[in-house]
Amino acid sequence: MQKQTISLTVNDKKFTLDIDVRQSLADVLRKQGFTSVKQGCGVGECGACTVLVDDMAVDSCIYLAVWADNKKVRTTEGECRNGKLSPVQQAYVDAGAVQCGFCTPGLVMTTTSFLERNRDRKVTREEIRTGHAGNLCRCTGYETIVKAVEKIVDVAEEE
Amino acid sequence: MFPIEKHHMATSIEDAVRALAEDETSQVIAGGTDVLIRLHEGHGDYRNLVDINKLDELREIRMDEEGNVLIGALASFTEILEHDVIRKHVPVIGESVNTVGGPQVRNRGTMGGNICNGAVSADSACAALVHEVDLVIQSPEGERVESIIGFHTGPGRVSLKQGDLLKHFRVRPGNYKGFGASYYKYAMREAMDIATIGCAAAVKLNGEKIGELRLAYTVSAPTPIRCAGAEEVAKGKPLTQETLAEIAKAVEADVRPRTSWRASMEFRLHVIRTLAQRVTRQAAERAGGTF
Numbered sequence A: 001m002q003k004q005t006i007s008l009t010v011n012d013k014k015f016t017l018d019i020d021v022r023q024s025l026a027d028v029l030r031k032q033g034f035t036s037v038k039q040g041c042g043v044g045e046c047g048a049c050t051v052l053v054d055d056m057a058v059d060s061c062i063y064l065a066v067w068a069d070n071k072k073v074r075t076t077e078g079e080c081r082n083g084k085l086s087p088v089q090q091a092y093v094d095a096g097a098v099q100c101g102f103c104t105p106g107l108v109m110t111t112t113s114f115l116e117r118n119r120d121r122k123v124t125r126e127e128i129r130t131g132h133a134g135n136l137c138r139c140t141g142y143e144t145i146v147k148a149v150e151k152i153v154d155v156a157e158e159e
Numbered sequence B: 001m002f003p004i005e006k007h008h009m010a011t012s013i014e015d016a017v018r019a020l021a022e023d024e025t026s027q028v029i030a031g032g033t034d035v036l037i038r039l040h041e042g043h044g045d046y047r048n049l050v051d052i053n054k055l056d057e058l059r060e061i062r063m064d065e066e067g068n069v070l071i072g073a074l075a076s077f078t079e080i081l082e083h084d085v086i087r088k089h090v091p092v093i094g095e096s097v098n099t100v101g102g103p104q105v106r107n108r109g110t111m112g113g114n115i116c117n118g119a120v121s122a123d124s125a126c127a128a129l130v131h132e133v134d135l136v137i138q139s140p141e142g143e144r145v146e147s148i149i150g151f152h153t154g155p156g157r158v159s160l161k162q163g164d165l166l167k168h169f170r171v172r173p174g175n176y177k178g179f180g181a182s183y184y185k186y187a188m189r190e191a192m193d194i195a196t197i198g199c200a201a202a203v204k205l206n207g208e209k210i211g212e213l214r215l216a217y218t219v220s221a222p223t224p225i226r227c228a229g230a231e232e233v234a235k236g237k238p239l240t241q242e243t244l245a246e247i248a249k250a251v252e253a254d255v256r257p258r259t260s261w262r263a264s265m266e267f268r269l270h271v272i273r274t275l276a277q278r279v280t281r282q283a284a285e286r287a288g289g290t291f
Ligand code: FES
Pocket: A038, A039, A040, A041, A042, A043, A044, A045, A046, A047, A048, A049, A050, A059, A060, A061, A062
């Protein structure tokens, strides 16, 4: 089958990989040991495989690995620095937004990008919900997840 | 792994067109939010891919010297809905693509794919129809322009031939200047759902009256459609509840909804009539009218 060499950074580390063009980015990342990237549905429904590519959240199960050539990929492993959780990760812990944890790595990346894209403005609860609509969680009922996000963004007063 | 048999990463528009023309089993892959899902499901039709992801010129969104709004075939839904030119001149296109899937899918999915895959539920189709966008297509013979009106030829079918590559959408000034437009997606869930019915309207006022109404639906016939009958009825009518009721009545003859597991034909008709009023009204209000 068609092989191809791609260069990318994952969590600021350079990788040059020989990949099969049939592989998804999720496959390749997991093979490299980034097992925070979960495969749930495999069809872009659940968001368990969410990673950031050039700081944009994508479902890595429906993202060809060849597209990651020359790109900057972030997974939740790379968000902790020197053994300290990122503010997003810490907020999930503090809000009790982690139950079985399967959805958590994907959600953390969605929140990370949501936070970065809304830095200079207030967001509503509604925007938090729609901003996380691409991530399913079968345990929490979402309330604690919204609470976690509220801890770290600037929340607009509802009229 | 996806059951891909051949993958060609196109290096230019010409290269993509050549690869597409050369092999009749080849298909374009853009954002992949549709094609990769079909491959995952084992669809045989998408095993031979011409990948246009490196063609950055197809990502561009801008206004040209003649005031046409251009939307590259590869521009993502997120890029479209956040772009100033879209917000300012054709906001209804941004509003409709904002209803697609969730953020991850909007970051990858493209309007080019949404229209070219021929889906009857395509969220961008209604907005494209009311703005009568042109599709600028490259083929081995050269460039041609087709209107979105008539582009959908049947369920899941569009008038693209082997070797055709959509380069960009073009909205001419006459098709957006002076119009107020609105889109409503009726779905079972508020997010991550496929439209049960989608409806867009664009209204140009003539004083206190409707000068022109353009009304479009998805999932209300075998293809996304415009409603000639209702549009005719609206012409020259005042902005009143009676006019809206007349439009809603006339629209019944324009549509051909059917029963599916999502909704019955009767329920769809009810939604279609309701949206005809609600969406036309909002479009007229956005054009500056009051009821
Ligand atoms: S595994 Fe990728 S979206 Fe579900």
